[in-house]
Amino acid sequence: MNSNGNNHKSDTLILGIGNILMGDEGVGVRVVEEIQKARLPVNVTCLDGGTGSFLLLDPMQSAEKVILIDATVDGAPAGTLRRLQPRFSSDYPRTLTAHDIGLKDLLDTFYLLGNQPEVVLYAVSIPPLHEMGLDLTPQVASRIPEIARQILAEVNE
Template structure:
């Protein structure tokens, strides 16, 4: 049974994992923080950002957090960066660190990214450079989870990568609370 949201006030009460551009025009996001998971769900560990968003979708989250499965959207996600002043996103990286290692960086240019950002690195790096050319640049935070390999045509995560999801969510919630305090 699927529960539908009938009114905007109901939508404001519970964070929603969204996949529709219309959502970005239905709600005032001036004091909201977007958590954006990116990656290819069908490429094993490369999809950890999407898996993380799916986990967060089952949680009771603060009302100031919106979550979005960005998939491999690349430039199609630019409208999100126009709507939110603070964005936390999550992606896999092949940076040579131990599998499941969680890192937080503040990306401004492609050179700020780890040396080997998973299979969609060009699109994501280019998107970030485009964001910094926009008139109003959001405050960006990138959590990366280190992976050892990309395995096509599987949705399974390596045990260490899967184990990193709850710890990353804890760090995201802590950072989001700190960022939310900056609004007041």
Template sequence: MMNSPKIMVMGVGNILMSDEGLGVRFLDELAKRPLPENVEILEGGTAGLELVHLIQEVDFLIVVDAINAKDEPGALFRFQPGDLQVFPEQYEVSFHQIGIIEVLAMAKVLGQAPQTLIFGVQPKSLEWGMDISPEIQALFPRLTDFVLKEIDTIQREGKFASALTAR
């Protein structure tokens, strides 16, 4: 019997800037659901390269973050880091100074980077404040379903779902 892969769901963002913290706030929603023992939840917050050592022991990393795709608030994107060359240059993939892509690149340089999937959400508000916009909050149940489907696929097939459409 194969060992269960180590799976981490990481929410990143600044909880002081309303929807910018949606990745971290999403984890509260996910934590209400029963998760397999091999799944760990991590608040990445706005941590940068200090996350590298935390992801090196993980087989699969699912990241939830606010992304600036210049789309309607609540637009949901599902992509892997290698897909980033398909993003037009005007898309800022992360609002943080050191984004998850740089963290993954550093982990790879150090010899161990997990297979990674990113769920990005277009925020509505980036104003100072601790509250998530209602439109973004309303997306959390659907996003939870997507993340749980990915975890299930990894458990059964040892890989991410091939074509789960997030939009």
């Protein structure tokens, strides 16, 4: 959202989710930062969703398609990337839940409000966390350019 209080009406929103204070958990935000370095098609917008929860309803509803990038603690090797199309919150993989409020619920809400965008989730596997910090583990950090490249390929299709 910009300071006119309006979202750019766009066809596709690339939305990185997570808490950068929790290292790998903020990988979604880090991927968005990487994508913002590239030239994007005019109908594509990037947003650092941080831990925005309910605040993300408006930007998500304003898009036709939302590409979410989020971390998941699913036991897969760190840096594993999966492309999913969750329809309900129950399709959503397990995350660290500091930003759970709202985000998963929003998927259900779209359904209930009857105006859901198409949601594509890029889930990045991260190892369990034990300490706060801004740094990503090398396994996750080294995957960021490739994850960004795949998402750019999808929006440039």
